[in-house]
Amino acid sequence: MTVRRWLVTGGVGFIGYHVSRALLSRGDAVRILDDFSDAPYPTAMKRRNADDLRREHASVEIAEGSVTDAARVAPLVEGVDGVVHLAGLAGVRPSFADPARYVAVNVEGTATVMSAAQATPTAKVFVLASSSSVYGNATPLPAAEDAPAVEPESPYAASKRGAELVALSMSRKAPAMRVPALRFFTVYGPRQRPEMAITLFMQRMLRDEPIDVFGDGSMRRDFTHVSDITRGVLAALDGAPAGFRPYNLGSGSPISLAQLVRSIGEAAGVTPETRHVAVPLGDVEATYADIARARAELSWAPEVELTRGLETVRDWVVSSR
């Protein structure tokens, strides 16, 4: 049997670690490109992910470098069957502090890696990590992929929509290449980025510290466990049709921040103490995925209930203390 080979950009980040591990576990060959950047959280966590991947799968190749560096990317796509492009600067709030860097990494980086993929005869698929943030506040909920996504609330959201539009336009040149753009809805789970709400809240509750809740807690989010996202990435890699096509990967069951806090409290075994703070610039009022397209075309559906998912975060936070 021939081994399938993939380039996974951002492969030592949160989602990248899980996707790389799943590909390696099913016997595929994985090459990772990651710059181990210090944003939006410390490099040490990426080194740990890289070490854990190498320990479990000695065959993994990990290259250090930027997705904006065409000369660095070119040799890494040689001979691959496709690319999973997860590298990017994540995070709505920090994107206001450095919008130019977000645009460079997320938009230029996508164009650079996709150009390299298109120049590689063996590469048949380019999976793009996009985001629910492309919908902003103006899209009717639940958000469907064909709804307009033209009023981003942050430079991060704009950079993700920009990356999608660049990929859409570039796919006209090579229409046979499969280019699923996966709009992830707030992903959580073990190894989650430390600045994200679920990790922060869990850490603080386990230390009996109060947590800051944005606004009155009515803001809603569609939380999706990283194992469901990983299955969705593999389903798109293996089964998405030719051409550019966006897919929502979400739970389809949004909950309020207040409900999230109660559920984390239950998982942590504590009664949460909360402080209310202003909603930061760029955060949308609600995210809510219409997941009919991913169900129909990728045979994908989320499986991890929030209660069970939060237990995996608790176990991870406790074991990494």
Ligand SMILES: NC(=O)c1ccc[n+]([C@@H]2O[C@H](COP(=O)([O-])OP(=O)(O)OC[C@H]3O[C@@H](n4cnc5c(N)ncnc54)[C@H](O)[C@@H]3O)[C@@H](O)[C@H]2O)c1
């Ligand atoms: N986690 C979520 O809730 C979520 C939601 C929607 C979309 N996304 C997208 O999914 C992807 C992965 O997100 P994540 O949560 O795993 O974030 P992450 O920050 O853990 O992973 C991103 C990885 O990209 C790497 N990277 C950053 N700049 C790079 C560059 N110039 N060259 C090479 N590598 C670079 C980082 O070092 C990191 O390892 C990102 O594109 C993000 O925008 C994430």
